[in-house]
Amino acid sequence: MMRFDNFTILQGDCMKRIAELPDCSVQTIFADPPYFLSNGGISCQSGKQVCVDKGDWDKGGTPEYIYDFNRQWLSLCRSKLKDDGTIWISGTHHNIHVVMRCLQELGYKVLNTITWQKTDPPPNLSCRYFNFSTELIIWARKDAKKPHLFNYETMKQLNGGSQMTDVWRIPAVSRWEKTCGKHPTQKTLRLLYRIILASTNAGDTILDPFSGSGTTGIAANLLGRNYIGIEQDPSFVQLSMRRREEINDPDTFAKLLAKMRENAQEETVLVNHARQTDLPLVLQTGICYLRAGDSKGSLLVKPGFERMGYVLIHTNGENPHLFKVAKKGFQIWTAEQLQQMGFSAEHAPYYAVVRFDPKKEIAYETMPSLVKRSQTTVAEIRPFSDFVELK
C-alpha cells in the first residue's frame, strides 16, 4: 500500500483488493477498465502512426472472458458503495455493452450514458471509418429504489446556466497533465472534475479499481475528496505517487486546479469598475454600465461574454459586490439616458448596460486580485469558479 492521508493506492489485482474495503464506505466509483481493444491496430499520435496496443492487460479474450471479468469487478464494487452512491464506467463499443448488461443483471439502476466528445481527436488513418471522437461513460446508482446524490445546480453552473446535457465536450488528456511520466490510457483531469463535482461532496471518498496513473485521485484531492485506487502495475503506482507528491507544492496545486477547471461552457462574470460616486446608485438600481467600444475601461467582447451570468462591481479593485444578472445579454444606452438617472457617464456617447437584481447579492468565497497595475478599471470576463468555489 502507498499512501498520503487522503490518497491511498492498493497495489494488486482489483478482483482481490476490492473485497478488502469496508462495505458502504464509498460515495462514488469511477472505473476506466480495460476496453480490450489492444489487437494490433494503428492510430495517429502527434502526427505519427502508432500501434494502439496499450499493454497485456488490455488484450481481448473470448466474449465469455470479457463478460466474466466485468461481471466480477462490478459485483464486488456494488457492496462498497454507500446507499446513495453511484458508479461511472468509461468505455467504447469494445466493452461498454457488456458492462451495461452486467450492471442491469447485478441490480444497479442506470442513470445516464454520457457521450464524452473529445474536442481534439486524432485523425483516422485508415480512412475506412468515421473519425473516432467519443467515449461513453455509463452512470448508474447502487439501488433502483434509493435516491442518489447529484449536484444538479453545480452542473448547471458549469454549463452556462442551463441544464447540463449528456454530451460533454472536453479535450483529451494534454501535456500539462503528463509532467510526471506517461500512462498509455491516461484520462484527463477535466473529465474527472465534472464527474466528481456531479456525484460527491467535499470530504467524500472515491474509489477507482483501475487506477492507472491515478488521475481520479489527483482530481479528488484537488477538490478536497479522499481517494482509494487499486492498480496492479507497480510502475503505474509509482507514477501516481509522483503525481500526488507534485501537488504537495501549493503553487503546483493551484496551477493544476486552475487548468482542470478551465471549461469552455462555464458561466462567466463581468468584472466591472464603478466610480466611488456612482456606486450607491449602481447598487440601488441594479444597473451596471460600461463603455461600449474598444477603449480603456470599455466592454471588451472576449470569449465568454456570451455566457455571462454574473456581474462583479468593484471600485479600483476594492469593495467587490457579486450579483446574478437579471436578464442575459445587454442593452446599449446613450450617455444622456444614464445621466438622467444620475450616473456620471461622461467619457463616451454610448454605454453597454447589464441589469442585475440588487437585492440578491451573492456571497463569494475566494477573491482573486482585481488589481492589475493601472488597468483595474478595464472590464474583464472571468469564469464564475474564480469567485465561488464549485463544490
Ligand SMILES: C[S@@+](CC[C@H](N)C(=O)[O-])C[C@H]1O[C@@H](n2cnc3c(N)ncnc32)[C@H](O)[C@@H]1O
Ligand atoms: C484504462 S487504464 C486506467 C487509466 C487511468 N484512468 C488513468 O487516468 O491513468 C486501466 C488500468 O487498470 C490496470 N488494471 C488492469 N486490470 C487490472 C486488475 N485486474 N486489477 C488492478 N488493475 C488492473 C492496468 O494496469 C491499467 O493501468
